[in-house]
Each structure stands twice: as C-alpha cells, then as structure tokens.
Amino acid sequence: MTKQQLFENxxxxxxxxxxxxxxxxxxxxxxxLREEDPVFAFNKAIIDATADYCTAYKPNSAFYExxxxxxxxxxxxxxxxxxxxxxxxxVIADAKRGDIGNTSEMYARAVFDNxxxxxxxxxxxxxxxxxxxxxxxxxxxxxxxxxxxxxGADDFQLTSGTDGERLFEKVLRKSQEWAxxxxxxxxxxxxxxxxxxxxxxxxxxxxxxVPGVGAQGGSLAEVAKxxxxxxxxxxxxxxxxxxxxxxxxxxAEAARREARKVSEEMAVYLRDV
Amino acid sequence: MTKQQLFENxxxxxxxxxxxxxxxxxxxxxxxLREEDPVFAFNKAIIDATADYCTAYKPNSAFYExxxxxxxxxxxxxxxxxxxxxxxxxVIADAKRGDIGNTSEMYARAVFDNxxxxxxxxxxxxxxxxxxxxxxxxxxxxxxxxxxxxxGADDFQLTSGTDGERLFEKVLRKSQEWAxxxxxxxxxxxxxxxxxxxxxxxxxxxxxxVPGVGAQGGSLAEVAKxxxxxxxxxxxxxxxxxxxxxxxxxxAEAARREARKVSEEMAVYLRDV
Numbered sequence: 001m002t003k004q005q006l007f008e009n010x011x012x013x014x015x016x017x018x019x020x021x022x023x024x025x026x027x028x029x030x031x032x033l034r035e036e037d038p039v040f041a042f043n044k045a046i047i048d049a050t051a052d053y054c055t056a057y058k059p060n061s062a063f064y065e066x067x068x069x070x071x072x073x074x075x076x077x078x079x080x081x082x083x084x085x086x087x088x089x090x091v092i093a094d095a096k097r098g099d100i101g102n103t104s105e106m107y108a109r110a111v112f113d114n115x116x117x118x119x120x121x122x123x124x125x126x127x128x129x130x131x132x133x134x135x136x137x138x139x140x141x142x143x144x145x146x147x148x149x150x151x152g153a154d155d156f157q158l159t160s161g162t163d164g165e166r167l168f169e170k171v172l173r174k175s176q177e178w179a180x181x182x183x184x185x186x187x188x189x190x191x192x193x194x195x196x197x198x199x200x201x202x203x204x205x206x207x208x209x210v211p212g213v214g215a216q217g218g219s220l221a222e223v224a225k226x227x228x229x230x231x232x233x234x235x236x237x238x239x240x241x242x243x244x245x246x247x248x249x250x251x252a253e254a255a256r257r258e259a260r261k262v263s264e265e266m267a268v269y270l271r272d273v
Numbered sequence: 274m275t276k277q278q279l280f281e282n283x284x285x286x287x288x289x290x291x292x293x294x295x296x297x298x299x300x301x302x303x304x305x306l307r308e309e310d311p312v313f314a315f316n317k318a319i320i321d322a323t324a325d326y327c328t329a330y331k332p333n334s335a336f337y338e339x340x341x342x343x344x345x346x347x348x349x350x351x352x353x354x355x356x357x358x359x360x361x362x363x364v365i366a367d368a369k370r371g372d373i374g375n376t377s378e379m380y381a382r383a384v385f386d387n388x389x390x391x392x393x394x395x396x397x398x399x400x401x402x403x404x405x406x407x408x409x410x411x412x413x414x415x416x417x418x419x420x421x422x423x424x425g426a427d428d429f430q431l432t433s434g435t436d437g438e439r440l441f442e443k444v445l446r447k448s449q450e451w452a453x454x455x456x457x458x459x460x461x462x463x464x465x466x467x468x469x470x471x472x473x474x475x476x477x478x479x480x481x482x483v484p485g486v487g488a489q490g491g492s493l494a495e496v497a498k499x500x501x502x503x504x505x506x507x508x509x510x511x512x513x514x515x516x517x518x519x520x521x522x523x524x525a526e527a528a529r530r531e532a533r534k535v536s537e538e539m540a541v542y543l544r545d546v
Binding site: 022106126 | 295297333335336338339340341342343345346349367369370371372373374375376377379380382383386387388396397398399400401402403404418421422423424425426427428429430432433434435437440443444447484489
C-alpha cells in the first residue's frame with residue numbers, strides 16, 4: 001500500500017484507528033474456548049465488528065508465539081482473513097525484529113513473502129544493516145521504533161549524545177538516510193505527549209504508529225494536536241480497550257461500540273486535514 | 274542452569290563453543306528434502322555430530338519463522354531433542370525480543386514456559402520494563418544485546434552520550450541495576466576485538482555470548498585474549514562455518530570436524546582458567 005492510498009483510506013473511513021490484535025487466550029470470552037481455534041474465532045469476530053471504524057490491524061506477534069505453532073497458525077489465518085475480506089486494511093506485524101543482515105532477511109521473508117503483512121515493526125539498536133533487509137519490498141513498510149510508550153523509554157531513548165541529540169532523535173535522523181517516508185514509519189508512544197512536536201521537527205512527513213492510547217494512558221487529543229500532518233500522518237493503536245470491552249458473548253458488539261467511539265473523536269481531528 | 278554449572282560443563286568439555294542452528298532450508302543437503310521434516314532432520318544430525326564438542330546450541334528464531342507454523346514445529350522438536358538427549362547443553366533462543374511489559378511477558382512465556390530454552394536474547398532499546406518480564410524464571414537467562422558484530426553497531430551502539438559513555442556501555446552499566454551476572458549475559462560481537470577490554474571494565478564477571486567468529490570474520494584468539502575471565506565467561510558462537518561445512522550427505526561428519534577443530538583451539542585458551 002502506498003502512502004497516498006493509506007491517506008485515502010483514512011479520509012474515506014474518517015478514522016486513523018489501528019486495532020491491535022493482542023489476543024490473549026486467557027482473556028477471551030469462555031464460550032469461544034469450545035471453538036476449534038479460539039484465537040482465530042475471537043479475531044474474526046473482532047475484525048468483522050470493527051472494520052468499518054479502523055484503517056489498520058496490528059497483530060502482536062508475542063501473543064501468538066506464546067501458543068507455539070498453533071498460535072502461528074491462528075496468526076496466519078487471521079492475516080489471510082483480513083486480506084481476503086478487507087483488502088483496504090493496512091496490516092502490521094508488531095514484532096519488533098532486528099538482527100544481522102542474513103537473519104533480518106529471514107524475518108523479512110517471514111512477514112512479507114510468507115504472510116500478507118503490509119508492515120513490520122523493527123528495533124533500531126543494531127543499525128542500518130539490521131533494518132535494510134526489510135526495505136525494498138514494493139508497497140511494504142518498515143515501522144522503526146523511535147520513542148516508545150513505556151516507562152523504559154527513559155533509560156536509553158531519551159539520553160542525550162555529545163551533540164545534544166537524544167537517541168530517539170538520532171534514530172529519526174539517521175534512518176532517513178536509509179529509506180524515505182514512502183516506505184518507513186516510526187513508532188511514537190502516545191504517552192510522550194508534547195515530544196511529538198520534537199519528532200515532527202525531524203520527521204514532518206512520516207506516518208507515525210502511535211501505541212499507548214487507552215490502557216496505557218496516552219491522550220488522543222494531544223497526539224492529534226502535536227502529531228498530525230497534512231496527510232494525517234498518524235495511525236493510533238488501541239488494543240485492550242477494544243478487544244476486552246466486554247467479557248461475555250457480547251464482546252464483539254462492545255468492541256464495535258468502542259471502535260466507533262474512538263473513530264468519532266478522530267473524525268473531529270480530521271476535519272482540517 | 275546456574276553460572277557455576279555452565280562453567281563446569283565448559284571445563285568438562287574443554288569447549289565454550291555454541292553451535293548456532295541457523296538452519297536454512299535452501300542450504301541443507303538436497304537428500305534431506307525427502308524427509309518429512311527436513312529442518313529437524315538436519316538439526317538432529319548436526320546436534321548428534323557436534324554435541325561432544327560444544328556446550329551450547331543457539332537456534333536462530335528467524336530461520337524457523339521464515340517457514341511459518343511448520344518452522345515453529347521444527348524448532349520445538351529441535352529444542353525437545355536437545356533437552357531429552359543432551360540435558361547438559363545450554364539452549365539459547367536467539368530471538369532479539371523486547372517490547373512493553375505485557376508483551377515481553379508473552380515472549381517470555383513462549384521461550385521459557387512453552388519451550389525448554391535456558392536463555393533468550395533481548396534487545397535493550399525499550400529499557401528496563403521491556404527486559405524485566407524475562408527475568409525471575411529460576412535457572413533461566415536473559416542475554417542482552419550490548420555491542421553486536423555487524424557494521425550497523427556503529428550507528429547507535431558506539432555513539433557517545435554527554436557523559437562520554439557510549440550507548441553499549443550505558444546498556445552494560447544500567448542493566449546491572451536490573452539483574453545480576455547469575456541471570457544476565459551480554460551479546461558482544463567477535464568482530465569488536467579490543468573493545469572486549471572496555472566491556473570487561475564494566476562487566477568483569479558476566480558471561481558474554483559472542484557471535485561473529487567464522488563467516489563474519491571475528492578472531493577467536495582475540496576474543497579469548499580480551500574477553501575471558503576466571504570462569505571462562507565466554508560462549509562463542511559459530512553457525513554457518515559448522516552447519517554448511519559440506520553440502521553433501523557427509524555434512525554431519527564435516528560439521529563434527531569443524532566443531533572439533535574450534536573446540537581444540539578453545540581447549541588451549543582454557544588451560545589457564
């Protein structure tokens with residue numbers, strides 16, 4: 001998917017919501033455990049319920065890996081289901097990968113060749129040659145960690161270099177030598193509030209994937225205020241707040257209500273774009 | 274496995290070799306493709322051939338993920354095979370994981386609860402709360418990326434902070450507030466040569482997992498000279514050089530020869546430990 005196509009989808013839907021599929025088998029409604037593949041059954045219901053109100057889905061690899069090869073199967077079925085039924089959705093593998101070249105090549109093959117993902121989250125610690133193997137797949141995206149939503153972001157990302165540049169700023173600047181805003185996005189945590197203005201100084205035109213709204217406490221209004229650009233430039237993720245809005249058989253309706261609520265707030269921020 | 278047990282195994286075997294199971298289905302001898310699970314068949318033969326000469330195995334997650342759920346099955350069978358037949362071997366999930374707390378918990382569950390790994394490699398970019406969920410499993414280890422073997426290590430790991438401390442040094446120092454040398458090791462690339470002396474200034478007693486000898490060009494002699502401590506403190510990985518020493522049906526014998534050759538060199542360096 002191109003940047004322009006993603007922007008068109010956002011305008012059409014009036015939503016830049018990304019639904020995070022952090023599906024925890026211990027949290028899904030108990031009646032689903034009778035299904036052959038409870039995780040897929042849950043995802044399918046969530047996707048059907050929310051697709052009208054979001055532009056992206058982001059399965060979180062860890063939750064599937066924790067179930068061994070069966071989890072991998074559930075994940076593959078989920079991605080195929082989105083691809084087949086909602087081809088306009090942007091599908092992100094939230095995997096935070098990154099390794100030496102020949103290994104990153106294998107990770108890239110896993111998400112882009114074997115699975116139908118549009119994008120993968122990548123950790124920058126190992127530098128250029130750990131990121132490059134994910135680039136160059138036509139229409140596919142790298143979403144590089146810049147400034148994350150968790151408390152631990154302070155430990156290294158916010159430390160300053162001798163040149164006064166903080167590590168997340170160095171990542172934003174340096175990585176623009178590797179790829180343009182047509183194939184790279186950045187992760188910027190919603191909990192970072194006004195730091196979005198600093199991010200936009202270095203990366204004015206990039207899309208940002210923004211976790212941390214909802215359960216983690218970030219403010220959508222603040223993200224929109226400091227982070228939005230002329231092409232929206234935001235995909236704001238919500239996971240737990242939508243997935244587990246209701247613990248009963250009515251979970252999908254509740255998820256739909258939550259997704260609609262978020263997207264209605266987003267529509268307001270999109271008025272001027 | 275405790276640190277003391279690992280050291281005992283190294284002394285017994287006279288080897289601190291870790292065989293990296295970066296099994297690429299495109300590189301294994303063609304006759305194995307007739308097997309029901311070619312990747313597992315290859316690994317099994319490699320393990321049986323090399324177990325006398327190594328103290329650790331390190332399956333590289335990417336290579337299995339690139340094959341979808343079938344790869345995950347091959348990986349699980351491989352780990353179970355080592356556990357059952359060679360219980361003294363230290364088994365490392367080379368996965369370079371790291372995410373917000375609730376997600377890292379899932380990754381930890383995947384490698385420690387569901388699979389019988391002794392250790393997992395973790396990326397430090399997201400800080401303390403992304404690493405902590407991997408700690409506290411009795412006898413299990415986190416191996417944190419500090420200074421990696423690839424060229425991209427220059428991009429961020431070697432940049433200096435306002436305090437003159439380079440990022441990899443900050444990671445080494447800061448992470449010692451989170452865990453002791455009884456449950457944390459560090460990745461230090463063999464290609465970094467004399468920087469091992471700098472690493473040992475901050476982390477004198479930790480074990481280091483050292484990739485980059487062999488195909489990547491690092492020198493075992495230099496690693497031993499600058500990196501070894503009183504309890505050896507080194508696990509030196511070799512992957513391609515051993516796995517693909519011979520492309521024919523005699524691949525396992527060739528792998529055994531290569532592993533023996535490396536371990537014989539290691540035995541010399543171990544004389545004074």
